[in-house]
Amino acid sequence: MDPLQLLGAHRSIRSYRPDPIPDADLDAILHAATRASSSGNMQTYSIIVTKDAARRDALWEIHSRQDMIRQAPVLLTFCADWNRMVKWCRARDAEPGYDNFLSFLVAFADAMIAAQNAAIAAEGLGYGICYMGTTLCAPTKLIDFFGLPERVFPATTLVVGRPDEDPDLRARLPIDGIVHDERYRDPGAARVLEVYHDRETEGWNRYMSFPELKAKILESGVKNLSQVYTQLKYTRGENEELSAELLEQLVRQRFLSEE
Numbered sequence: 001m002d003p004l005q006l007l008g009a010h011r012s013i014r015s016y017r018p019d020p021i022p023d024a025d026l027d028a029i030l031h032a033a034t035r036a037s038s039s040g041n042m043q044t045y046s047i048i049v050t051k052d053a054a055r056r057d058a059l060w061e062i063h064s065r066q067d068m069i070r071q072a073p074v075l076l077t078f079c080a081d082w083n084r085m086v087k088w089c090r091a092r093d094a095e096p097g098y099d100n101f102l103s104f105l106v107a108f109a110d111a112m113i114a115a116q117n118a119a120i121a122a123e124g125l126g127y128g129i130c131y132m133g134t135t136l137c138a139p140t141k142l143i144d145f146f147g148l149p150e151r152v153f154p155a156t157t158l159v160v161g162r163p164d165e166d167p168d169l170r171a172r173l174p175i176d177g178i179v180h181d182e183r184y185r186d187p188g189a190a191r192v193l194e195v196y197h198d199r200e201t202e203g204w205n206r207y208m209s210f211p212e213l214k215a216k217i218l219e220s221g222v223k224n225l226s227q228v229y230t231q232l233k234y235t236r237g238e239n240e241e242l243s244a245e246l247l248e249q250l251v252r253q254r255f256l257s258e259e
């Protein structure tokens with residue numbers, strides 16, 4: 001398929017058939033992931049493939065019981081990883097200086113770019129994918145579950161499998177609300193409302209179409225889409241709690257020091 005057509009046809013898939021992914025296809029997806037650009041070509045990431053049903057069940061629990069984790073045959077967990085590189089440096093009498101926040105960001109970016117390559121390759125082969133943001137909500141459990149050593153950190157997870165649904169494309173904000181010409185133009189309130197105009201209706205209607213979410217919205221008394229985000233989906237309390245856990249685990253994995 002034409003690459004622009006492929007990118008333009010992307011939808012996250014949240015319902016999967018159990019059909020296994022043939023090794024040749026999985027190999028092609030993983031190969032595409034490793035062909036991604038990476039900082040200094042250091043490839044500071046690792047990809048953990050999970051197919052085993054019992055281990056997928058355990059990951060379903062860790063990932064807030066998102067059912068697609070149990071349905072899809074393959075989960076790919078992308079980790080920021082300096083462990084391999086540091087060991088190589090030490091074996092070659094080179095002293096690594098990669099136990100710091102910059103190195104974490106470099107490896108995290110590498111992992112995410114590799115993940116997106118895998119996602120596009122999978123879609124090109126006719127599979128569906130969905131990212132699991134819950135990877136960042138459960139760093140402690142995932143580090144223990146996968147036995148991640150120091151200098152390795154879970155970045156994101158991709159669910160991959162044959163789609164069992166055919167959802168519509170989800171709308172995006174207008175491009176001219178996102179792209180700036182030469183200099184950043186800070187939008188005023190009126191311009192921001194213009195940029196979000198269609199999203200406010202589309203997003204609200206979508207959330208109200210899920211019976212569980214609709215009940216939560218009605219019960220909570222939230223009045224608009226931005227309140228759904230701030231009061232129900234991504235709250236300050238939860239964000240602060242998860243940030244504290246992430247910082248603690250970054251110390252544990254030696255990307256940040258304790259002070």
Ligand SMILES: Cc1cc2nc3c(=O)[nH]c(=O)nc-3n(C[C@H](O)[C@H](O)[C@H](O)COP(=O)(O)O)c2cc1C
Pocket residue numbers: 010011012013014066130131132133134156169170
């Ligand atoms: C980093 C990241 C984490 C995500 N986490 C989840 C998730 O945990 N569960 C989910 O259902 N969708 C998740 N998504 C999918 C987004 O909700 C989806 O990309 C967005 O709503 C746009 O829809 P589309 O991908 O179908 O165009 C995630 C996407 C990204 C990029």
